[in-house]
Amino acid sequence: xxxxxxxxxxxxxxxxASLPDIIFTLLIFFMVVTSFKQFDGLPVIVPEAKTTAKIExxxxxxxxxxxxxRGQIVLDDQLYNEETVADLVPILYERRxxxxxxxxxxxxxxxxRMKIVTDVQQQCRKAYALRINYxxxxxxxx
Amino acid sequence: xxxxxxxxxxxxxxxASLPDIIFTLIIFFLVTTTxxxxxxxxxxxxxxxxxxxxxxxxxDMVLNIxxxxxxxxxxxxxxxxNRGELLNRIRTSLEEKGKDAEGKYIKIVxxxxxxxxxxxxxxxxLDQVKAAGASxxxxxxxxx
Numbered sequence: 001x002x003x004x005x006x007x008x009x010x011x012x013x014x015x016x017a018s019l020p021d022i023i024f025t026l027l028i029f030f031m032v033v034t035s036f037k038q039f040d041g042l043p044v045i046v047p048e049a050k051t052t053a054k055i056e057x058x059x060x061x062x063x064x065x066x067x068x069x070r071g072q073i074v075l076d077d078q079l080y081n082e083e084t085v086a087d088l089v090p091i092l093y094e095r096r097x098x099x100x101x102x103x104x105x106x107x108x109x110x111x112x113r114m115k116i117v118t119d120v121q122q123q124c125r126k127a128y129a130l131r132i133n134y135x136x137x138x139x140x141x142x
Numbered sequence: 143x144x145x146x147x148x149x150x151x152x153x154x155x156x157x158a159s160l161p162d163i164i165f166t167l168i169i170f171f172l173v174t175t176t177x178x179x180x181x182x183x184x185x186x187x188x189x190x191x192x193x194x195x196x197x198x199x200x201x202d203m204v205l206n207i208x209x210x211x212x213x214x215x216x217x218x219x220x221x222x223x224n225r226g227e228l229l230n231r232i233r234t235s236l237e238e239k240g241k242d243a244e245g246k247y248i249k250i251v252x253x254x255x256x257x258x259x260x261x262x263x264x265x266x267x268l269d270q271v272k273a274a275g276a277s278x279x280x281x282x283x284x285x286x
Contacts, residue, residue: 019161020160020161020164023161023164023168024164026168027164027167027171030172033175034174034175036174046182047261047262047265047266048265049182049183049265049266049268049269049272050269050273051183051269051272052181052182052183053181053182053183053184054180054181055181055182059180062180103184105180105182106182108261109261110260110261110262111260111261111262112261113257113258113259113260113261114209114255114256114258114260114261114264115257117261117264118255118257118283121187121281122190122283124187125187125188125189125190126190128190130186130187130188130189131184131186132186132187133180133182133183133184133185134183134185134268135180135181136182136183136265136269137181139269
């Protein structure tokens with residue numbers, strides 16, 4: 001009986017030539033969707049609301065205004081208070097003219113008073129930035 | 143005497159480390175990307191006008207809600223005993239006038255606050271008004 005011949009060893013390799021292409025695609029995806037946080041704000045606890053909905057514009061079209069319970073206002077890393085609130089108008093107006101889609105996102109503390117919130121709203125009206133959004137957390141019940 | 147041709151140099155950029163570099167970049171963008179979107183309650187403010195414009199409206203076309211500093215909620219000059227009633231009060235009031243051709247309630251809801259009213263109370267009322275389906279919401283200037 002003749003001796004059985006050993007089967008030739010198979011060399012199997014995963015083709016890796018297209019690996020850089022795949023990674024490039026992923027890279028481009030993440031580069032496009034990334035938007036860097038431009039400004040810091042104030043520590044606030046936002047109220048809850050049942051009708052909380054997503055803002056229909058992207059992060060680049062949102063101007064964030066923080067209001068904390070001590071009456072401090074922050075827009076674009078600048079601190080304002082009740083007396084200097086009128087200084088918001090030129091900045092908001094510039095943002096609004098540069099991008100008509102601009103939405104003002106009010107991140108107000110739930111313990112702040114309506115006086116300051118209304119003051120900020122009045123400045124938004126003067127700056128023709130009429131689309132505003134009160135940042136809230138989603139509430140399940142009640 | 144013929145000049146000897148110079149030897150040809152073969153120059154290549156090494157590409158073996160290319161995937162590694164791109165991986166590093168990917169990881170960087172993965173970490174910095176925030177997918178979470180901003181959430182909140184949207185509202186469109188009226189245009190600013192010097193002086194107060196007076197638009198005459200029939201009294202029964204507007205539902206007045208006043209939020210006092212104390213947190214009491216007044217609906218059409220009547221203090222609510224229980225906050226839970228608010229949603230139904232708004233709904234019944236909106237139903238009175240019915241909807242227009244676009245399916246929106248005709249009645250206007252006017253929310254008035256005082257300077258010292260808590261923002262949380264205001265958001266509570268605005269949330270209830272939105273939940274009731276009102277589309278014409280007016281934010282009145284606060285009383286001093």
